[in-house]
Amino acid sequence: MSRTLLWAMFAILPALAQDTRDPRQIILEVQKRQHADSQRYEGTLEVTSQGNQVATKRWIYQRIGSFGNSKAILRFTAPAEVKGVGLLIVNHPDRASDQWMWRPAIGRDQRIALQDRSTRFFGTDFSFEDLEERDVDQYNYKLLADEGGLWKLESRPRKSSQYEYSYFWIKKDNYTFVKIEAYNKKGLVRTIDYKNYEQIKGIWTARLTEVYDVTRKSRTVLKYEKLEYNLPMKDDDFTLQALRRDL
Amino acid sequence: MIAAGLMIVALFAQQFEQRGFIENSTAVYPQTAANDSGRVVDELLFREEASYKFAPWLTVNGSFDARTDSHRQTARDWAVDADDRSIQRPAFSVRRLSARIHRGKMTAEVGRQLIRWGKTDILNPTDRFAPRDYLSSVVDTDFLGVSAARVTYESGGDTVDLLWQPWFTPSRTPLLNQRWTALPPEAAGVSIVDGGARYPGGSQYGARWNHIGSGYEYSLCFFDGFQNLPSFDAAFTPVTASVALTRTYPDLRLYGGDAAIPLAWLTIKGEAAYFTSSTPGAEEYALYVIQLERQVKEWSFVGGYAGSVVTREAASPLQFAPDRGFAKSFVGRAGLTIDANRSLAIETAVRAGGSFMRFEYSQLFGQHWRATGGIAWIRGDMTDFLGQYSRNSYGSLAIRYSF
Numbered sequence: 001m002s003r004t005l006l007w008a009m010f011a012i013l014p015a016l017a018q019d020t021r022d023p024r025q026i027i028l029e030v031q032k033r034q035h036a037d038s039q040r041y042e043g044t045l046e047v048t049s050q051g052n053q054v055a056t057k058r059w060i061y062q063r064i065g066s067f068g069n070s071k072a073i074l075r076f077t078a079p080a081e082v083k084g085v086g087l088l089i090v091n092h093p094d095r096a097s098d099q100w101m102w103r104p105a106i107g108r109d110q111r112i113a114l115q116d117r118s119t120r121f122f123g124t125d126f127s128f129e130d131l132e133e134r135d136v137d138q139y140n141y142k143l144l145a146d147e148g149g150l151w152k153l154e155s156r157p158r159k160s161s162q163y164e165y166s167y168f169w170i171k172k173d174n175y176t177f178v179k180i181e182a183y184n185k186k187g188l189v190r191t192i193d194y195k196n197y198e199q200i201k202g203i204w205t206a207r208l209t210e211v212y213d214v215t216r217k218s219r220t221v222l223k224y225e226k227l228e229y230n231l232p233m234k235d236d237d238f239t240l241q242a243l244r245r246d247l
Numbered sequence: 248m249i250a251a252g253l254m255i256v257a258l259f260a261q262q263f264e265q266r267g268f269i270e271n272s273t274a275v276y277p278q279t280a281a282n283d284s285g286r287v288v289d290e291l292l293f294r295e296e297a298s299y300k301f302a303p304w305l306t307v308n309g310s311f312d313a314r315t316d317s318h319r320q321t322a323r324d325w326a327v328d329a330d331d332r333s334i335q336r337p338a339f340s341v342r343r344l345s346a347r348i349h350r351g352k353m354t355a356e357v358g359r360q361l362i363r364w365g366k367t368d369i370l371n372p373t374d375r376f377a378p379r380d381y382l383s384s385v386v387d388t389d390f391l392g393v394s395a396a397r398v399t400y401e402s403g404g405d406t407v408d409l410l411w412q413p414w415f416t417p418s419r420t421p422l423l424n425q426r427w428t429a430l431p432p433e434a435a436g437v438s439i440v441d442g443g444a445r446y447p448g449g450s451q452y453g454a455r456w457n458h459i460g461s462g463y464e465y466s467l468c469f470f471d472g473f474q475n476l477p478s479f480d481a482a483f484t485p486v487t488a489s490v491a492l493t494r495t496y497p498d499l500r501l502y503g504g505d506a507a508i509p510l511a512w513l514t515i516k517g518e519a520a521y522f523t524s525s526t527p528g529a530e531e532y533a534l535y536v537i538q539l540e541r542q543v544k545e546w547s548f549v550g551g552y553a554g555s556v557v558t559r560e561a562a563s564p565l566q567f568a569p570d571r572g573f574a575k576s577f578v579g580r581a582g583l584t585i586d587a588n589r590s591l592a593i594e595t596a597v598r599a600g601g602s603f604m605r606f607e608y609s610q611l612f613g614q615h616w617r618a619t620g621g622i623a624w625i626r627g628d629m630t631d632f633l634g635q636y637s638r639n640s641y642g643s644l645a646i647r648y649s650f
């Protein structure tokens with residue numbers, strides 16, 4: 001082994017080790033590893049209310065771009081009465097996303113007022129804020145603990161948020177989220193568990209997300225089916241015209 | 248061979264989409280009206296919508312309605328209607344049948360289709376290619392399709408919409424012998440009959456430019472065509488002591504625009520249009536709406552004011568004008584999503600001489616069934632557009648099976 005290589009090893013290894021202890025770098029690495037230019041999946045969502053009543057919704061989700069600079073269209077396929085209802089989300093790095101909803105029954109798109117991001121998404125336990133892509137710079141991070149194979153991080157929003165702070169658990173070996181606990185001033189509000197990870201096109205991907213609303217005692221499970229990354233997609237398919245191009 | 252057959256079926260299924268519903272709705276009126284002693288109206292509607300993608304750039308869309316009712320608002324014949332010009336609703340009608348071509352930034356649609364303009368939610372002054380069906384109620388209406396060619400070009404945040412409607416479709420007005428035609432007390436004892444319609448023969452044109460900017464959105468539009476709400480020519484026949492009302496549709500030209508500005512605490516939406524007419528005696532006026540929207544948790548609130556300014560009075564007061572009837576009023580809507588299956592809504596319009604309020608509760612059962620119950624309360628003077636329907640407060644129940 002040459003002296004240069006030895007020097008490089010000694011110089012770089014501590015830097016890498018330090019890198020992984022910087023919580024911001026951990027989140028950046030998570031985002032880097034999950035980066036895809038496009039994504040498509042068919043989602044099945046089951047909401048189980050406190051009284052054990054179950055509501056099921058299905059949709060097709062397509063996204064172009066990534067983290068803070070992306071566009072997505074979500075189109076409901078079930079239940080039958082909402083078939084064709086679509087949602088266009090245009091994410092911006094510096095401000096809240098713009099959203100339009102297309103309702104075939106009235107033949108018109110409507111801009112959605114989203115001043116309150118704690119609003120639940122179509123009656124599920126996800127809030128609109130939970131579904132937003134997290135820009136690293138909008139949060140302050142603190143590494144709280146090294147729990148064996150997991151890092152426990154604290155995240156505090158710099159801008160207004162329904163949450164005071166959240167705890168993240170991230171796997172060290174593949175930089176994937178395992179769990180999020182979100183708190184407001186009164187205490188724990190929501191838990192989000194990421195399960196059934198699989199590698200798809202080199203990206204570790206949770207095939208199931210489970211949200212539990214502590215206050216309402218209601219649970220939502222989102223299953224991702226036919227999930228694909230980096231499909232060829234066009235910007236023209238993520239516009240208001242595209243949203244209207246339904247049956 | 249079976250495998251090949253299954254493959255063809257699978258391929259067809261990938262290109263074919265459909266949805267539809269069958270709905271029974273019942274309205275119960277506690278009071279009778281001067282021209283209508285009926286208290287219960289039941290309607291049954293079957294609607295099927297389908298599309299087939301022949302190629303990635305070519306889709307054919309269709310929508311078909313079959314209906315009947317207890318109150319003779321729906322015709323009782325087997326003919327399939329495709330122009331929505333009859334005074335009764337057709338039992339069978341083609342709501343939509345169009346071909347859509349999509350290439351790059353351009354989308355063209357030709358045939359019978361639904362076209363909506365505007366951004367506000369309670370009243371849309373610029374929504375000129377969307378005639379309505381007022382037969383069952385003037386406060387809760389459905390839209391009609393129009394036969395038109397539409398070309399839309401979208402680039403970045405700009406969209407240009409060009410429209411040509413060669414065949415006029417009027418709004419469907421309430422039947423003269425039913426409660427949503429409110430006759431003045433002076434008309435008591437006079438037989439009022441439908442004298443048919445004189446439909447305009449020319450084409451209608453429209454253009455709209457919409458721009459989405461950083462934190463705002465607006466559009467400008469122009470329409471040249473005809474009023475889809477009728478004025479009436481009255482002809483008195485002394486022998487039979489009857490008055491025949493003939494529906495006419497004045498020329499109409501519209502200059503309008505709308506805007507939406509989402510702010511940190513609320514979203515402001517506005518829409519305005521100025522209407523001129525070359526038809527002698529036709530009214531010229533402006534309509535505008537300004538509304539504020541705010542979402543708080545599972546509640547959504549919309550409140551605003553709809554106003555009008557008349558610049559030339561109509562020569563005859565015999566008009567059916569619900570768009571102006573809802574003007575000069577404070578309008579509001581509140582909606583609550585209780586959970587994934589249940590919702591509540593309250594809607595109101597308050598004018599100086601009349602008011603309207605509707606309360607609605609809706610619940611989904613399983614994957615297919617939905618029940619919606621409501622109460623509509625109308626109050627006011629006979630001289631007011633809303634007030635004249637003060638005997639038409641009603642309770643309603645709709646059961647829908649979607650597939």
